[in-house]
Amino acid sequence: MNRNLILGLFLSSLVLLAALVSFVWTPFPHTTMNIPQKLQTPNMVHWFGTDHFGRDIFSMIMVGARTSIAVALVAVGIGMAIGVPLGLLAAARRGGWTDEIIMRANDLVFAFPSLVIAILITAVFGAGAINAIIAIGIFNIPVFARITRGAALSLWEREFILAARVAGKSGARISLEHILPNVMNLLIVQGTIQFSLGILAEAGLSYVGLGAQPPTPSWGRMLADAQTMVSFAPHLALIPGMAIILTVLGLNLMGDGLRDLLDPRLRVRRS
Numbered sequence: 001m002n003r004n005l006i007l008g009l010f011l012s013s014l015v016l017l018a019a020l021v022s023f024v025w026t027p028f029p030h031t032t033m034n035i036p037q038k039l040q041t042p043n044m045v046h047w048f049g050t051d052h053f054g055r056d057i058f059s060m061i062m063v064g065a066r067t068s069i070a071v072a073l074v075a076v077g078i079g080m081a082i083g084v085p086l087g088l089l090a091a092a093r094r095g096g097w098t099d100e101i102i103m104r105a106n107d108l109v110f111a112f113p114s115l116v117i118a119i120l121i122t123a124v125f126g127a128g129a130i131n132a133i134i135a136i137g138i139f140n141i142p143v144f145a146r147i148t149r150g151a152a153l154s155l156w157e158r159e160f161i162l163a164a165r166v167a168g169k170s171g172a173r174i175s176l177e178h179i180l181p182n183v184m185n186l187l188i189v190q191g192t193i194q195f196s197l198g199i200l201a202e203a204g205l206s207y208v209g210l211g212a213q214p215p216t217p218s219w220g221r222m223l224a225d226a227q228t229m230v231s232f233a234p235h236l237a238l239i240p241g242m243a244i245i246l247t248v249l250g251l252n253l254m255g256d257g258l259r260d261l262l263d264p265r266l267r268v269r270r271s
Contacts, residue, residue: 002257002260002261003257004253004254004256004257004260005253005254005256005257005258005260005261006257007250007253008249008250008251008252008253008254008255008256008257009250009254009257010250011246011247011249011250011253012247012250012251012254014246014250015065015069015243015246015247015250016065016069018061018062018065019062019065019066019069020066021062022059022062022063022065022066023066026056026058026059026062026063027046027047027056027058027059028046028055028056028059029059030055030056030059030060030062030063030215030217031055031215032055032056033053033054033055034050034053034054034055035053035054036054037050037054038050038051038052038053038054039051039052039229039232039233039236040054041233041235042235046058048061048235048239049233049235049236049239051222051225051226051236052225052229052233052236057222057235057236057239057240060217060222061217061219061222061239061240061243063216063217064217064218064219064222064240064243065219065243065247067129067202067212067216067217067218067219068199068202068203068218068219068244068247069199070129071129071132071133071136071198071202071211071212072136072195072196072198072199072201072202073195073198074133074137075132075133075134075136075137075140075198075201075202076137076140076191076194076195076198077137078133078134078137078138078140078141079137079139079140079141079143079144079194080140080144080187080191082141082144082145083140083141083142083143083144083145083147083148084144084145084148084180084187086102086106086141086145086148086149087102087144087145087146087147087148087149087150087152088148088149088152088175088176088179088180089102089175090102090103090145090149091148091149091152091153091156091175091179092152092156092171092172092174092175092179093171094153094156099149102145102149103146103149105142106141106142106145106146107142109138109139109141109142110142112139113139114135114136114138114139114201114205115135115201115204115205115208115210117135117138117139118131118132118135118136118205118210119210121134121135122210127209127210127211127213128211128212128213129211129212129213129216131210132201132202132205132206132210132211132212135201135205135210136198136201136202136205139201140194140198143190143194144187144190144191144194147183147186147187147190148183148187151182151183151186152175152179152183155178155179155182155183156179160178161174161178161179164177164178185262185263188258188262189255189258189259189262190255192251192252192254192255192258193251193252193255195251196247196248196251196252196255199244199247199248199251200244200248202218202220203218203219203220203223203244204220205220206218206219206220206221206224207220207221207223207224208224209221209224219240219243219244220240220244222236222239222240223237223240223241226240
């Protein structure tokens, strides 16, 4: 029994459940302000308390969960959709100009963190969740390209690949039929890790005002709004902070558990 995988799935499922339920129900409308009830501590009516506008924090956490998940999921999808084919192409053309161009382009993207990319994008197109997705997605492309290329290079010299080449299969066909299925386990694990990093990146971008814009709740912006009220209303920062911590912890534990489950060498070593 893999305890990391079970605990990671449990924590991640709680966040996903909260995000899904928020589409049909929240304890209070997340945009409704009630100034007379502002800055309430957690109680029987408002389970996580209220913010400085009297909005229910529990409802905002639920809706913020779907914002974080949506941004991170689409951004990781962009990274995989572009990065994996580039990595496969670079491995198939190893040592050639194609490989060199792809890898140097990856190095160029790595030189600009997602926050810098987001600043450049928002300077042109304005702040918003879509631009945060693009920024995080661009940063994910070289990650998946490098992971895919590194794993694929070790496979190109294997006997079953040599047999496929002797059989007359093209490089593209070998990459799709033989290389990709054999690196998919690694990509799944890496995707889980990048998903947790995407949650953090979305929170960071929202914290500095470059992510989802009001009235859409975001955990990062909730932290930014709370920073001047920590001394007399610490729950405003503690609750969204714990939501981010538990989500990232759950995804990392799930990724670690999946790595152990999908890699037989690790199972043997730990048994």
